[in-house]
Amino acid sequence: MRRTPLSIVIGLAVGLAWPTASHAFPDKDITFIIPYTAGGGFDRTVRALAPYMEKYLPKKVNVVPRNVPGAGGRKGIAQLFRAKPDGHTIAVFNMPGMAIPPLLGQKVSYDLAKVSWIARLARGTYALMVGSKSAIKSLDDIKNLGRPLKITTTGLGSTGHTAGVVASTVMGFDFKMLTGYKGAKQFILAAVRGDGDASYVLVTTVRKYHEAGDARMLVTFEKNSSFPGVPTARAAGFAELEGMSLERLVGGPPGVPADRIAILEAAILKAMADPELKEKTKKRPYLPANAAETAKRAEGVLEFYLKYKSAIAKQKG
């Protein structure tokens, strides 16, 4: 009988400690959903980050990258939306990739306006390329082509396809999309090979092909051109294309408590600033942004593509 009070005390102590324990976030491993296959750009961005993120979390837990590929990224994001909003499940978002299906009138099981945005990892800028043996040497050559410009790309509804439609519309091209390539490297090769004329590509992806002399750049949507002698979109008179980008944003399901977002945000930002990680990723550097700015970027991307909704929807056969 003497023990009874003790057990009550313990019980009480545990009971009282319970709410404080839940503040000690994170209290278990964090699942980091990558909605694409292993080995790709999104996968690499997250996998390199994960061990450094662990280093800067207030408690020692694992950050476990998990590939949930399928349906152009929608499967993974749908899975995130089904997870508990306790901060232990987060995902990397492809913006505008995730915003395009709704623009095309397709049903999705997530709502981008409700995501708990945490941070930005990277931002990709596009450029327009042709094969180095192509007769097309400038934007003017495209205008004087006398036939539609054939643009090699992945499938309708994909990020690359949409970017191509929007940019071609802005620049006033007569164009036709040549679809069905499995990824950026495949459609760059297709343009070099001459299946089509040109390709819209991420600057980081095309750089090597340009250096090797396989690709000729016509225009870059960067603020300052990183290709010698290649004009920027602004210089060519299409300043709005600077706003067209591929953002790699981190978010949680709707309703993650603000204090937990702050903990995750701090860990991710500190990880990206880690000199060791910076050295490892110097060829494809991170471009951090905090939670507030990330939310703003997500909204900005949505607005940008919404403007071209009719051009995008027109491609649907």
Add this chain to the structure above:
Amino acid sequence: MFEALGSGLALLFTWQGTLYLCLGVFVGLIFGAVPGLGGTTAIALLMPLTFGMEPWLAITMIGGVMGATSFGGSVSAILLNTPGIAPNAATCFDGYPLAQQGKAGMAIGAAAAASSTGGLIGIFTLVAIIPIAKQIVLSFGPPEFFMLAMLGLSAIAVSTGNSFLRGLISALFGLMLALVGYDAVSGGYRFTADIEYLYDGIPLVPALVGLFALSEMINLTVKGGTVAEAAPSRAITGVLPGILSVYRNWPILLRGSAIGTFIGALPGVGGTVASFLAYTATVQTAKDRDSFGKGNIKGVIAPESANNAKDGGSLVPTLSFGIPGSAESAIFLGVLILHGIEPGPMLLIEEEEVVVSIVLALTASTVLASAFGLMVTRQLSMVTLVNVNILVPAVVSVALVGVYALQGQFGDVVLAMVFGIVGFLMIRFEFPRITLVIALVLGELAERSYHQSIAMADGDWTVFFVREISLLLFVVTALCLLLPALRYAFGRRRAGEGGA
């Protein structure tokens, strides 16, 4: 180059190099043998381990995996009629009947010798054609891919088994299945019944596991007994004759390796097509065509030499353009990037060490994998003597776990089970499963490249015949289809003359 080769060899023979190579080979063998897992999963799982390693060491380990998986997969194809990885599917046709006759040792011996020799031929070809790799990759556009798919589909004609009509029905069923999912041309989703799982189409590996592994297990349960029907002797022998049979049939070995290397070098076609083509080419040109599918050792040699040779071939686009030639080389590129090496057209020039490491690791791995495999052939072959009451639950659970581990998708498990039942019904009603698989594998490639060809030619279908390589492939396809008919006609006339 020779200097780099020397230092690369020296690195490989350090204790670390040898250890990680063997580790890679070991993991590759196991992941290859377990249906559903495969090299891609193995490399994806090993990738985080390589974080702290020197790039060459990581690449050595990955090369070990790449070179070993297809031999690992052939063992389960032969013993259990279950391709460990998709490119081993063609090995089942003759490998499994051999196992049923109690000649598993011979089949595995042949597979080991064909794999390692084919792999070596693939790598030597790779090294030889690196200088002209770019031109090769650039000369294959959508029309050529379409014709290649047609050539592959023509294989259906010789794979139909006893009933031509049933074979065609299976093939058409396979083509229908290939249409399921996202269509890149229209952007629409076809035949998905609004199920999100089907958005990306019917995944090949779970389908294969169902069609071959699970259906075979159901069939065995119904029949009872053991895999090896012919009263098998306790001591399983025949490994050496198996090995020797490969070199006795050197034209088949060479052709299989050539097909494997060539198909491997084309981005987006893959080892499954390579081994099917090698198999069909062998059947079509053989004098004893009727013995195929019933345990002809040549039917093991051809696909096994092809699916290992494709590893060397698949590095052609990888090294010259940074474009993966296979799923394994895709993830290999991911590993390079993790280590700060940018794949792409400059890789050959800037990162000689990397190129030498992967070539050496692949070379060593193809030989090591076969050697490891042969050491345990006897023990492995015992599987065919195990009573089905023990074998079936074990294989089914391992196969389903493998399917689940592939992507962590429960849908894959359900799909595998559905295909298991479909496969069993096909066995029961004597519909060949193989024509279904050929159509399922090639249907998507055929459709996509057809659309692309027509789009790039602005609707002019002659695009398939005005390009030299495309035309050549068309002629080869036509010959493949006509040859048996011609031979039949000639054979009859000759027989007629003899009789007169």
